[in-house]
Amino acid sequence: MALKELLNEYEAVRLRQRDALQKRTQEAYALCPEFKEIADLRKAALMELGNVMRSGEDPKRIHDKLSTYAAREKQLLKALGLPEDHLQMQYDCPLCKDTGYVGEARREPCACLQRKKIALRAGQGDPNERFENFDETLFSDATQLARTKKAREYLESFANEFPNTRWQNVFLTGAPGLGKTFLLNAVARRVSERGFTAQTVCAYNFIRDVVAGFSAGEDRLGAYFTPALLVLDDIGTEPMLRNVTVETINALLNERLARGLHTLCATNLTTEQLKERYGERVLSRLIDTRHCCSIKLEGKNLRMV
Numbered sequence: 001m002a003l004k005e006l007l008n009e010y011e012a013v014r015l016r017q018r019d020a021l022q023k024r025t026q027e028a029y030a031l032c033p034e035f036k037e038i039a040d041l042r043k044a045a046l047m048e049l050g051n052v053m054r055s056g057e058d059p060k061r062i063h064d065k066l067s068t069y070a071a072r073e074k075q076l077l078k079a080l081g082l083p084e085d086h087l088q089m090q091y092d093c094p095l096c097k098d099t100g101y102v103g104e105a106r107r108e109p110c111a112c113l114q115r116k117k118i119a120l121r122a123g124q125g126d127p128n129e130r131f132e133n134f135d136e137t138l139f140s141d142a143t144q145l146a147r148t149k150k151a152r153e154y155l156e157s158f159a160n161e162f163p164n165t166r167w168q169n170v171f172l173t174g175a176p177g178l179g180k181t182f183l184l185n186a187v188a189r190r191v192s193e194r195g196f197t198a199q200t201v202c203a204y205n206f207i208r209d210v211v212a213g214f215s216a217g218e219d220r221l222g223a224y225f226t227p228a229l230l231v232l233d234d235i236g237t238e239p240m241l242r243n244v245t246v247e248t249i250n251a252l253l254n255e256r257l258a259r260g261l262h263t264l265c266a267t268n269l270t271t272e273q274l275k276e277r278y279g280e281r282v283l284s285r286l287i288d289t290r291h292c293c294s295i296k297l298e299g300k301n302l303r304m305v
């Protein structure tokens with residue numbers, strides 16, 4: 001299941017690249033109609049090539065035509081200051097052309113697929129952070145222990161019932177050091193061991209990644225739309241970029257809700273602080289009681305005990 005979902009991600013990449021090529025092509029045609037003429041000539045020459053090959057004629061004439069078109073296209077691109085491969089399909093991974101596999105006779109997993117598998121596992125944090133290792137002896141306060149155990153029980157059943165959970169999303173709040181990240185990682189691990197894709201990312205890295213994508217001309221937000229479970233930790237630590245941060249988080253939450261995918265969010269901020277930082281709209285998405293179960297941890301910082 002996890003592999004199948006990774007392969008779905010590859011398909012999403014291919015679709016994104018195909019759309020991007022279409023967009024570049026249309027823009028180029030608008031900028032310089034000769035690109036369209038060349039494309040039409042090329043199409044005709046390729047059809048002719050098919051006929052010539054079937055008839056057993058020497059195809060050199062056609063190959064010459066095709067090279068002339070390619071050269072003219074290259075010349076035009078250069079004159080317009082566009083990259084040579086502007087009108088060609090681009091790949092996130094040129095090795096496997098975003099299929100995840102290389103090799104003709106024997107297909108083998110591409111290095112990028114291996115990396116994704118590792119990242120998927122590594123993305124679930126410390127391997128010791130799992131429900132089985134929940135350590136009651138860390139708690140000196142009985143009320144705090146009872147409260148945290150209740151949260152743990154709920155989250156463990158969430159992970160066991162996944163994806164058929166009562167609530168689509170979970171919102172976990174509480175001051176630092178109460179064990180939020182431990183619980184989130186435990187959920188991600190269990191969900192992934194049950195065969196679903198689970199990705200954990202802290203809000204800081206999430207926003208940095210999406211913004212780095214802007215400068216690389218890539219839409220990286222889309223990658224966060226696909227895992228069956230996304231754990232967004234430490235909301236409130238990310239940089240507040242005008243017209244970016246709030247909009248991106250809102251888009252993420254909306255899209256995942258619309259796709260019926262589960263999102264687990266955690267923050268050290270209080271409801272008041274969240275409202276001030278993100279505004280009413282995002283806050284109501286985060287804690288919307290129709291889709292979301294809110295859990296609040298309270299007590300002493302366990303790291304200090």
Ligand SMILES: [Zn+2]
Nearest residue numbers: 093096110112
């Ligand atoms: Zn690859």
